[in-house]
Amino acid sequence: MVDTGITKKIGRIEFTLLSPSEIRKMSATKVITADTYDDDGFPIPMGLMDPRLGVIEPGLRCKTCGLRVGKDGCPGHFGHIDLAMPVIHVGFVKDIRDCLRATCRECGRILLPDKRLETYREMRERYIKEGKDPALVLKMLLNECKNVEKCPRCGREVGKIELDKPTTFRENGKKLTPSEVREWLEKIPDEDLPLLDIERKAARPEWMVLTVLPVPPVTVRPSVTLETGERSEDDLTHKLVDVIRINQRLQENRDAGAPQLIVEDLWELLQYHVTTYLDNQTSGIPPARHRSGRPLKTLAQRLKGKEGRFRSNLSGKRVNFSARTVISPDPYLSINEVGVPIEIARELTVPVRATPHNLEWCKMMVKRGPAPTTEDGKYLPGVNYIIREREGMKQRIKVTEKNADDVSEKLEPGMKIERQLMDGDIVLFNRQPSLHRMSMMAHKVRVVPYRTFRFNLSVCPPYNADFDGDEMNLHVLQGEEARAEAEILLKVQEHILSPRFGGPIIGAIHDHITGCFLLTFNNRKVPLDNALQILSAVVEKEKMPKIYKDENGKSYMYGRDIFSALLPKDLTISFPAKVCSHPPCDPKDCPTKTCVIIEKGVIKQGVIDENAIGAFKGALISRIIQDYGNDGGRKFIDQVTRLGIAAISVFGFTTGIDDEDIPLEAKRQIEETLENAKEKINHLVEIYRRGELEPLPGRNLDETLEMEIMRVTGKARDTAGEIAGKHLGLNNSAVIMAKSGARGSMLNLSQMAGCVGQQAVRGERIHRGYRYRTLPHFKKGSLGADAKGFVSSSYKKGLTPTEYFFHSMGGREGLVDTAVRTSRSGYMQRRLINALENLKVEDDLTVRDTDSEIIQFMYGEDGVDPMRSAGGLAVDVNRIISDIEGGR
Amino acid sequence: MTKKRFNILEHELVPEHIVLSKEEAEKVLEHYNIKPEKLPKILASDPVVRTINAKPGDIIKIIRKSRTAKKAVSYRVVVEETTAPTLMKK
Numbered sequence: 009m010v011d012t013g014i015t016k017k018i019g020r021i022e023f024t025l026l027s028p029s030e031i032r033k034m035s036a037t038k039v040i041t042a043d044t045y046d047d048d049g050f051p052i053p054m055g056l057m058d059p060r061l062g063v064i065e066p067g068l069r070c071k072t073c074g075l076r077v078g079k080d081g082c083p084g085h086f087g088h089i090d091l092a093m094p095v096i097h098v099g100f101v102k103d104i105r106d107c108l109r110a111t112c113r114e115c116g117r118i119l120l121p122d123k124r125l126e127t128y129r130e131m132r133e134r135y136i137k138e139g140k141d142p143a144l145v146l147k148m149l150l151n152e153c154k155n156v157e158k159c160p161r162c163g164r165e166v167g168k169i170e171l172d173k174p175t176t177f178r179e180n181g182k183k184l185t186p187s188e189v190r191e192w193l194e195k196i197p198d199e200d201l202p203l204l205d206i207e208r209k210a211a212r213p214e215w216m217v218l219t220v221l222p223v224p225p226v227t228v229r230p231s232v233t234l235e236t237g238e239r240s241e242d243d244l245t246h247k248l249v250d251v252i253r254i255n256q257r258l259q260e261n262r263d264a265g266a267p268q269l270i271v272e273d274l275w276e277l278l279q280y281h282v283t284t285y286l287d288n289q290t291s292g293i294p295p296a297r298h299r300s301g302r303p304l305k306t307l308a309q310r311l312k313g314k315e316g317r318f319r320s321n322l323s324g325k326r327v328n329f330s331a332r333t334v335i336s337p338d339p340y341l342s343i344n345e346v347g348v349p350i351e352i353a354r355e356l357t358v359p360v361r362a363t364p365h366n367l368e369w370c371k372m373m374v375k376r377g378p379a380p381t382t383e384d385g386k387y388l389p390g391v392n393y394i395i396r397e398r399e400g401m402k403q404r405i406k407v408t409e410k411n412a413d414d415v416s417e418k419l420e421p422g423m424k425i426e427r428q429l430m431d432g433d434i435v436l437f438n439r440q441p442s443l444h445r446m447s448m449m450a451h452k453v454r455v456v457p458y459r460t461f462r463f464n465l466s467v468c469p470p471y472n473a474d475f476d477g478d479e480m481n482l483h484v485l486q487g488e489e490a491r492a493e494a495e496i497l498l499k500v501q502e503h504i505l506s507p508r509f510g511g512p513i514i515g516a517i518h519d520h521i522t523g524c525f526l527l528t529f530n531n532r533k534v535p536l537d538n539a540l541q542i543l544s545a546v547v548e549k550e551k552m553p554k555i556y557k558d559e560n561g562k563s564y565m566y567g568r569d570i571f572s573a574l575l576p577k578d579l580t581i582s583f584p585a586k587v588c589s590h591p592p593c594d595p596k597d598c599p600t601k602t603c604v605i606i607e608k609g610v611i612k613q614g615v616i617d618e619n620a621i622g623a624f625k626g627a628l629i630s631r632i633i634q635d636y637g638n639d640g641g642r643k644f645i646d647q648v649t650r651l652g653i654a655a656i657s658v659f660g661f662t663t664g665i666d667d668e669d670i671p672l673e674a675k676r677q678i679e680e681t682l683e684n685a686k687e688k689i690n691h692l693v694e695i696y697r698r699g700e701l702e703p704l705p706g707r708n709l710d711e712t713l714e715m716e717i718m719r720v721t722g723k724a725r726d727t728a729g730e731i732a733g734k735h736l737g738l739n740n741s742a743v744i745m746a747k748s749g750a751r752g753s754m755l756n757l758s759q760m761a762g763c764v765g766q767q768a769v770r771g772e773r774i775h776r777g778y779r780y781r782t783l784p785h786f787k788k789g790s791l792g793a794d795a796k797g798f799v800s801s802s803y804k805k806g807l808t809p810t811e812y813f814f815h816s817m818g819g820r821e822g823l824v825d826t827a828v829r830t831s832r833s834g835y836m837q838r839r840l841i842n843a844l845e846n847l848k849v850e851d852d853l854t855v856r857d858t859d860s861e862i863i864q865f866m867y868g869e870d871g872v873d874p875m876r877s878a879g880g881l882a883v884d885v886n887r888i889i890s891d892i893e894g895g896r
Numbered sequence: 897m898t899k900k901r902f903n904i905l906e907h908e909l910v911p912e913h914i915v916l917s918k919e920e921a922e923k924v925l926e927h928y929n930i931k932p933e934k935l936p937k938i939l940a941s942d943p944v945v946r947t948i949n950a951k952p953g954d955i956i957k958i959i960r961k962s963r964t965a966k967k968a969v970s971y972r973v974v975v976e977e978t979t980a981p982t983l984m985k986k
């Protein structure tokens with residue numbers, strides 16, 4: 009049942025302007041002194057820290073309401089500053105401009121005849137009824153007013169109003185003082201306000217010019233006392249001091265009849281201070297700065313942006329029971345686990361309510377004190393706090409070595425203990441940026457020595473973590489419901505299959521893949537002692553491999569059999585291997601015999617590589633989860649990673665720059681290829697110069713030439729790579745890694761051994777730099793390969809200075825692209841999330857919002873959960889057929 | 897002389913729109929346990945709505961081609977004007 013009833017609905021939220029009289033009415037005191045405290049440290053009356061504005065020191069009582077600080081205490085009270093001269097409010101300059109443009113300075117009426125006003129009134133009514141923005145009507149009205157030359161009512165000549173950012177208005181180029189603006193706005197009659205998109209009840213236009221400034225309560229701008237005893241005031245207080253100071257000087261000068269010039273200067277200064285008090289990032293004026301040079305954080309800055317009140321304190325907050333430290337790998341942990349350093353485990357706690365059933369256990373825990381160990385010095389969880397609730401008063405008692413026994417005796421059912429972390433506790437683990445739901449998963453705690461968080465390497469891909477100094481966060485769940493939810497929904501094993509593409513996002517990486525590849529490639533014969541050592545790493549074996557004897561009587565096992573020890577006995581599957589160079593290949597008649605056929609849990613043919621067990625691709629992992637569930641999948645990944653590491657450790661594996669060594673003959677061939685390519689390019693350029701180049705359809709001559717050259721350079725690199733590749737076989741570590749999908753690609757290798765290739769900026773050969781040439785090393789107008797960023801050296805050989813420069817240009821573009829992309833896509837994602845976060849798939853598979861309005865009648869139109877699908881599809885027909893065939 | 901107008905219903909990118917009868921509409925609402933205003937909306941001024949001559953309050957069944965499900969059915973209620981929440985009080 010979907011409940012369509014709305015329980016509560018916000019009818020509307022109204023924002024109105026404060027009128028000067030309202031500001032005075034709510035003011036607890038007028039503020040006239042720019043100073044805060046006197047020499048004895050007491051607040052000065054009618055100063056910015058006047059006790060009538062509220063209190064910040066505990067114990068003191070507020071002079072206005074008589075309450076103390078704290079919850080249900082004094083909320084603080086506004087004061088006010090009477091401005092000697094009016095100033096424009098920066099937040100409303102656009103509205104003021106519109107008002108001035110639409111009305112007559114003489115009579116204050118809108119510059120249109122009554123008939124037109126009536127039309128606009130009707131249009132406005134209609135817009136509101138239809139739910140359109142009535143501000144659009146104002147826009148049209150303003151457009152019409154632009155062409156009016158004389159006021160239709162009093163005949164006054166209409167001046168051209170300009171806004172000189174940020175706060176100066178001009179009529180026909182002549183400056184309008186804020187006083188003049190205010191006088192003008194005062195003349196606008198109430199009945200014309202709706203057409204100016206101003207609600208009479210909400211505001212009078214002249215209120216947009218300030219004559220009195222509210223002073224926020226001290227609770228809004230508390231001062232802090234440094235250790236040195238020095239007082240440090242809030243940025244707002246600093247700014248208010250400035251306002252009061254200038255205000256005073258302005259008042260004195262005006263009253264003393266000072267020259268107009270001086271008064272005007274001070275008036276502008278007051279405008280500057282009020283403007284920056286409201287918004288210190290107003291364009292067109294320098295931001296007000298602290299003595300240290302740091303720009304002040306004034307009103308607008310408190311609310312705006314990522315560090316503002318909304319995003320930093322309301323949408324997201326700091327939390328307790330969390331920890332952050334550097335991460336490091338631990339292949340002996342399960343993917344579901346996380347290693348937590350002892351120091352952190354002692355600090356983070358889980359609340360346990362004492363009941364008659366667990367009272368003895370709780371007492372025992374408390375008795376241990378805050379830092380217990382076993383007799384041989386191993387970690388034991390202790391208790392940090394005991395929480396007693398009496399008559400609504402919460403009392404926290406810290407458990408110490410000394411009081412542990414006493415406190416333990418006093419423990420009663422109903423009290424809570426805050427117990428330190430222990431093995432098996434469930435926690436949330438997170439790495440920023442949290443771009444998808446797998447960025448925050450639940451792990452089981454394993455308390456470990458040293459100072460880093462540790463986890464299984466297979467969990468790196470979902471977090472996008474590596475160990476070059478990455479830090480991660482950990483949150484301890486505090487309630488039973490939270491723990492249950494985390495256990496069922498958030499555990500790592502529930503996220504092995506990604507909801508993005510229906511394949512595994514958690515799986516073997518790097519050495520795991522290399523290890524399994526070495527074990528199964530060419531069905532390696534592994535001497536018995538080595539085989540047993542590898543097998544000993546696997547804790548949960550499905551079966552033991554058979555032992556064979558060779559002609560010398562030496563016992564050995566087959567690598568594929570060793571790997572098969574992990575496979576469930578009834579698993580039958582076949583899939584193409586990554587190393588197989590004949591895609592798409594039918595494993596049954598694979599020419600290289602590398603594609604995998606598994607029957608009844610035994611590898612009959614093929615080699616285990618990225619396509620079998622890798623994160624993102626692993627067909628074996630997908631299948632095992634489909635057939636044996638997330639538990640089976642977790643076990644398999646845990647074991648496969650251990651097996652891979654054991655195998656690679658036993659066989660030994662290393663790579664170095666000599667993996668890219670190729671014979672002299674090959675080097676000569678590559679050089680020849682590159683020479684040919686360069687000649688070809690020179691030839692192309694020559695034809696082009698002679699005007700004999702045939703343009704490609706839809707391209708001009710220059711484009712055609714560039715395309716042809718790019719093709720030649722691309723081909724040259726590929727050929728160089730092929731030549732190098734011919735001498736880099738599967739006995740080469742780097743090639744093993746590339747071909748098995750463990751790390752790197754053949755392109756990487758051919759760039760190291762063969763030739764780096766054409767460098768490009770914006771998809772074109774490099775053409776920027778000096779006049780008519782890229783660098784002064786080349787002739788002007790040169791179009792040859794070298795002059796336009798072709799790098800014919802290999803990384804191993806090393807780049808020439810010009811090549812190096814071009815390579816850096818290409819590399820820089822990549823860096824800039826990523827920097828730009830992340831910020832843009834981040835903003836895009838924020839908006840998408842805000843728009844979609846409250847949608848929910850209901851029981852009937854419709855997608856509805858919180859008002860239970862239907863968004864989609866069937867989730868994804870087909871109702872399929874990609875995480876539980878076969879690569880995005882509801883059913884895998886081939887799988888069903890092969891199952892039936894297999895069962896025959 | 898009247899120009900022969902192009903029939904948008906025949907355009908490949910315009911999905912099939914069917915005006916539901918009272919009984920059919922009733923059935924749809926019951927199936928989804930929903931009030932008409934909770935359905936997605938379509939303006940009475942929408943070209944297709946005008947072509948098939950649907951009136952405000954009618955429920956239209958739309959059958960689209962779908963990449964995931966081949967055919968996707970959805971329903972929309974015809975409205976006079978948008979009922980999107982306004983910024984101003986009425």
Ligand SMILES: [Mg+2]
Binds near residue numbers: 473474477
């Ligand atoms: Mg890193």
Ligand SMILES: [Zn+2]
Binds near residue numbers: 062063083
């Ligand atoms: Zn108070």
Ligand SMILES: [Zn+2]
Binds near residue numbers: 117164
């Ligand atoms: Zn006038």
Ligand SMILES: [Zn+2]
Binds near residue numbers: 603
């Ligand atoms: Zn094959």
